[in-house]
Amino acid sequence: MNFKIIATAAALLATQSFAIIGVGAHYAPGFGTKMKAGPKAPVNKEGSIKFSHEGFDEMMQGFGFKLWIDLLPIIDIEGTFNIQFGSYDASLYVLNPTSGVESEIPLEIELGGTPFAKANPKYVAMNGDLSITYPITSLPIIRPYIGGGLTVFANSFVLNQAYVSALVDDPAIQTLIADAAAGATPEAQAKLQEAGEALKQRVQDKAAKESINTSIGGHALVGFRLKLPIIPIAAYCNFKYYFGGEYPKEIDAGHMTLEVGGGLAI
DSSP, X not given: XXXXXXXXXXXXXXXXXXXXXXXXXXXXXXXXXXXXXXXXXXXXXXXXXXXXXXXXXXXXXXXXXXXXXXXXXXXXXXXXXXXXXXXXXEEEEEEOTTTOOEEXXXXXXXXXXXXXXXXXXXXXXXXXXXXXXXXXXXXXXXXXXXXXXXXXXXXXXXXXXXXXXXXXXXXXXXXXXXXXXXXXXXXXXXXXXXXXXXHHHXXXXXXXXXXXXXXXXXEEEEEEEEEOSSOOEEEEEEEEEEEEOOOOTTEEOOOEEEEEEEEEEO
8 A cells, every 4th residue: 555655656756747837926025225315405495395215225025926838848938027116205394484493294105107005105116027947857846947038127216306396396386485485474384384285295296197117128047946746836936136227316226036936837
């Protein structure tokens, strides 16, 4: 009885366990990407409204989806879409002309072209990868491979001082600022506060209409897929290094991503 079980297990292991096609989802953190913080700086010539944003240097969170084809001789093909993001705080500061104290107006925005609702500003990096991999097929359950391919990068803008300064030219905001500059009174402060809130709304409206910036580059990868015979489920792990692509000036790209997930393998 034991001999039959062992023989059956050996036969299964000797069977080609890898599928013709697979589709899966994965966790995809990004490593090494940093965003520089911006100093608090005036956005209007009077200097009564200022803006600043924080940065980040933590691991970017992310997720993605993958389609792979094992049918071709010698090589395999993978198509991958990843989205990663890092959050940062940004605020307007309105100077009280009476007391000289600044009041903070935190900014929340909704980025056009991304799946995120209104929240603290985010830098969002998306990419689509087309990869050709060379697998090691001599192993029955695990399939290591190396490869590389083409990447299309899509990145959001960073909310910075220049971006906000360009929105202060609204006539209604300029009128409120001019009225506030007429004297250091509670009424003047109320008008300046109103100008700050109006600028906040302009920033939110403009951000929701922004398009995503795209560029072309490439990647190299090393990874493996793991699949038991008969069972139509596979797990995979990839490490990718990216090159090329264009990023906002505040972004120091880390170019490294790990993909860990699984899916259906037919």
